[in-house]
Amino acid sequence: MTTLAVLSLAATAVYVAACVWWPYAACRRCSGTGKRRSPSGRAWRPCGRCDGTGRRVRAGRYLAELFRSDR
Numbered sequence: 001m002t003t004l005a006v007l008s009l010a011a012t013a014v015y016v017a018a019c020v021w022w023p024y025a026a027c028r029r030c031s032g033t034g035k036r037r038s039p040s041g042r043a044w045r046p047c048g049r050c051d052g053t054g055r056r057v058r059a060g061r062y063l064a065e066l067f068r069s070d071r
């Protein structure tokens with residue numbers, strides 16, 4: 001049981017560190033391109049989910065920002 005607690009703690013620490021160093025992940029809808037292809041594949045428009053940036057803030061980073069603004 002202690003091993004499990006240590007492991008989950010380590011996993012959390014790694015995830016938090018990753019969210020600090022890599023705060024953005026690729027947008028899931030456009031897979032990081034920032035563009036949405038039309039069904040024909042020839043036309044595109046900016047992705048509405050990420051506003052054409054192609055990135056999304058990771059959940060861990062979002063929580064960290066919330067926590068930081070409290071101080």
Ligand SMILES: [Zn+2]
Pocket residue numbers: 027028029030031032034035047048049050051052053054055
């Ligand atoms: Zn997108």
